[in-house]
Amino acid sequence: MFMVSVKAKRKNIVLMILLILILLLVILTAVLVHGSGSQTTMAGGKYSVKAETNEDRVAFLKQFGWEVSPEPIEIREVTIPASFNDVYEKYNAIQKEQGLDLTRYAGKICKQWVYQVNNAMDQGSPVHATLLVYGGKVIGGDISSTPLDGYMCGFSGSERISPDNMAKQLPAESQAKEGKNLSEIPTNAWPVD
Numbered sequence: 401m402f403m404v405s406v407k408a409k410r411k412n413i414v415l416m417i418l419l420i421l422i423l424l425l426v427i428l429t430a431v432l433v434h435g436s437g438s439q440t441t442m443a444g445g446k447y448s449v450k451a452e453t454n455e456d457r458v459a460f461l462k463q464f465g466w467e468v469s470p471e472p473i474e475i476r477e478v479t480i481p482a483s484f485n486d487v488y489e490k491y492n493a494i495q496k497e498q499g500l501d502l503t504r505y506a507g508k509i510c511k512q513w514v515y516q517v518n519n520a521m522d523q524g525s526p527v528h529a530t531l532l533v534y535g536g537k538v539i540g541g542d543i544s545s546t547p548l549d550g551y552m553c554g555f556s557g558s559e560r561i562s563p564d565n566m567a568k569q570l571p572a573e574s575q576a577k578e579g580k581n582l583s584e585i586p587t588n589a590w591p592v593d
Contacts, residue, residue: 422503449500455581457513459539464555468515468529476511478532482507495540498554502532502540510534520557523547529555 447463450456454471455578461468478504492502513531519525522545532540544552 404499419505434459447499449538450536451513451531451533451538456536457531457533458515458537460531461515461517461555464557464558465519466517466529466543466555467519470519472513472515473528475511477509478512479509480505480507480532491542492540494542494554500540503536505539508534510539517543520545522550525550 448460451460457472458470460469483506484503488502495502502573511533513533515529515531517527517529518541525546527543527545529543530541531538541555542552542556543552545556
């Protein structure tokens with residue numbers, strides 16, 4: 401029979417236990433941080449903001465009743481301004497209403513994904529879904545029509561913003577919510593990079 405005997409000082413045992421506890425705490429924190437933020441709340445309901453893959457982004461929009469083309473029509477990098485002017489403050493108001501907030505990403509570069517919405521038209525022109533993605537998660541975006549006098553709204557499709565509040569075709573779930581109105585945003589106020 402083979403036996404090993406180790407004499408450990410009390411101080412070393414306490415130090416070893418402390419190191420193990422710290423390691424467990426770091427692992428638990430990493431798991432919680434990685435898992436948190438994959439959902440947000442809008443109008444009392446939770447929705448996923450996962451956007452690591454194209455399938456995730458299409459599924460994100462589907463949560464709100466939007467049917468989009470399977471591939472984006474535009475992908476580009478945009479910089480969220482370090483300080484917001486009136487245009488970005490108003491755009492961020494839309495984001496805050498949908499449980500998102502761009503101020504946390506001020507000065508950061510994110511990816512913008514634009515999809516063609518297949519179940520909405522405006523004056524016979526296409527409607528686009530724009531997603532701002534950072535770290536594999538949706539941090540902002542909108543649904544907007546392409547005519548010059550078109551509209552912009554949050555992902556739910558309600559609370560449309562347009563120069564003259566014209567009626568638009570929206571998903572059935574959103575049509576019931578119409579009647580709410582955000583403060584008017586000038587026609588030329590849509591954020592662009």
